[in-house]
Amino acid sequence: MVGFTASRKVGESVERNRARRLMKEAFRSVSPGLMSDFAYVLVARKPIVASSVEDVRRELTRLTVQYRQP
Numbered sequence: 001m002v003g004f005t006a007s008r009k010v011g012e013s014v015e016r017n018r019a020r021r022l023m024k025e026a027f028r029s030v031s032p033g034l035m036s037d038f039a040y041v042l043v044a045r046k047p048i049v050a051s052s053v054e055d056v057r058r059e060l061t062r063l064t065v066q067y068r069q070p
Contacts, residue, residue, distance in 0.1 A: 002027060006044035019044035026056040033068050 004023045006016040023042045034040070048056065 002031070002040040002042070004042050004044075006048075010044050010046055011049055015049045016044070019048045022048060022051065022053050022056045023060075025053050026060045029057055030060050030064060034064055035067050038067060 004020045004027075006019040008016070010016050010019050023044060027040070027042065042060075
């Protein structure tokens with residue numbers, strides 16, 4: 001289970017929607033190796049607006065190293 005959120009602090013609706021799309025795409029590529037019995041919640045912060053999907057994927061991979069399946 002996964003949830004994506006971007007508050008108004010991230011920006012206008014266009015930026016919030018882009019942030020959610022970036023997180024969803026990055027999570028799709030990282031999720032096959034993650035433990036399935038966890039619930040993941042991704043919260044966008046302002047710097048994501050200037051990021052590419054590769055930047056988000058790299059950061060998400062770095063953050064989820066400890067949750068990889070053995």
